[in-house]
Amino acid sequence: MTNTTVTLRVNRFAPRPERNRDRGGSPFARKSSPFGSSAEAPARRRPRGKQWTQDYVIEARPEDTVLDCLLTIKRTVDPTLAFRYSCGHGMCGSDAVAINGTPTLLCTATLKDWVKPEHTVVQTDDEGFRRTDDVNDADDAAGADTANDGSLGVIELAALPGFPVQRDLIADIDPMLDQLKKLKPALEADGVLATTKDGKVDVFEYLQNPEQLARYERLTNCIACGVCEGSCPVFAGGDAFIGPAALIWSSRFINDSRDVKAAERMDTIDTADGVAACQSVRACSRQCPRGIDVGEEMWQIVAKVRER
Ligand code: SF4
Ligand code: FES
Missing domain, CATH: 1.10.1060.10 (Alpha-helical ferredoxin)
Incomplete structure (x- = not known):
């Protein structure tokens, strides 16, 4: 049996620490945070930092969850990749992210449901919702058909929309x-x-x-x-x-x-x-x-x- 692989395309973000404007001020001054305290929520602004897209290609099976894949990457490929999870079973709600642009949970999303062919375009339908189409009209990705190279396809990941991103896939x-x-x-x-x-x-x-x-x-x-x-x-x-x-x-x-x-x-x-x-x-x-x-x-x- 040939091993299959998947590409996780992750929108990464590393916040830049804010300069301490109270230089020489009180040692009890507020600790610097890119987001401020929750009491300052109305004035919350997007943190600044470095953004980039990173591809991770790992061995995976169609029935694996996206969380399974991220844990494999974290443990064996890149320990700097940041994401949040707790229960792993759809009960705690801590791991919401955008998968292929759609908000959902990492732990309940299986590769076979979310993987898409490498060559795809995102289109907007009549109701304004985003839809992903395969420009090559290739095999149905939902069935997790594999290309000749054994690749299941690509999954795009980003932090949950609508909230400030803290780091990589973690939203505030x-x-x-x-x-x-x-x-x-x-x-x-x-x-x-x-x-x-x-x-x-x-x-x-x-x-x-x-x-x-x-x-x-x-x-x-x-x-x-x-x-x-x-x-x-x-x-x-x-x-x-x-x-x-x-x-x-x-x-x-x-x-x-x-x-x-x-x-x-x-x-x-x-x-x-x-x-x-x-x-x-x-x-x-x-x-x-x-x-x-x-x-x-x-x-x-x-x-x-x-x-x-
Ligand atoms: S999607 Fe909204 S309503 Fe459903 S569990 Fe999450 S927060 Fe609650
Ligand atoms: S890790 Fe708890 S809901 Fe996904």
Whole structure:
């Protein structure tokens, strides 16, 4: 059996350390960071540094994930390559990047699903979405057919769009996390005191029937990976929009019958940069790794807020 190879074409970035403008100043001055602290998020600017594209050709099988390949490169070829991951199983959401221009998770993307022939062009379809075509009309890349040299093809990797890049494939997702925190993503419920047969207070109960649970249960699957935010053309415009992930988290509590702050939560997102900024492009629905139809959920929460 011949070994197959894949080419990972990685958009790399090495930040340039900022000069310390407080030369000779207080030793307690803020440590230099290319991004500033999260408290400075509104003034966040893109870090400067060196950008280049690097090809890595390694042996791989069609069923390997892109994360498998990056780990092989990191361990055996180039220890300087930076990327982020944790669980390796689509549960933590830490490894969202752009694969062939599409936001998705490294650990769930297999080569056979994402590899493309070397000679391809990226075109924009009628809806404005990017589509990759093989100019040579070669064998179907999705079937992981190999060229004569045993190459599966090429996969292009870049940091998650819509966020400042920190290094190589690592994006700074603090803007999203800051928005989530502002929406106070925790249940605020009044419990019912349950008593024992003797009349003693036992526990607080937060009762809910299956129909009430069904209204928000799917939304609890969100792992805040940022894939929907990286796909959203409005979010990519900066502070104009709090973003689909924040609205999904807000919707999760607004639709929870136990939560007593639904009205306040709706007030919080009923702003120019909240539900009003959603343009219903629905690009956010395309790659959610947790199977949430983000665009549909957004549509429903927008309607709910407007109908009050
Ligand atoms: S809604 Fe889906 S794509 Fe968006 S942050 Fe949550 S898990 Fe990721
Ligand atoms: S590494 Fe946790 S979701 Fe991919």
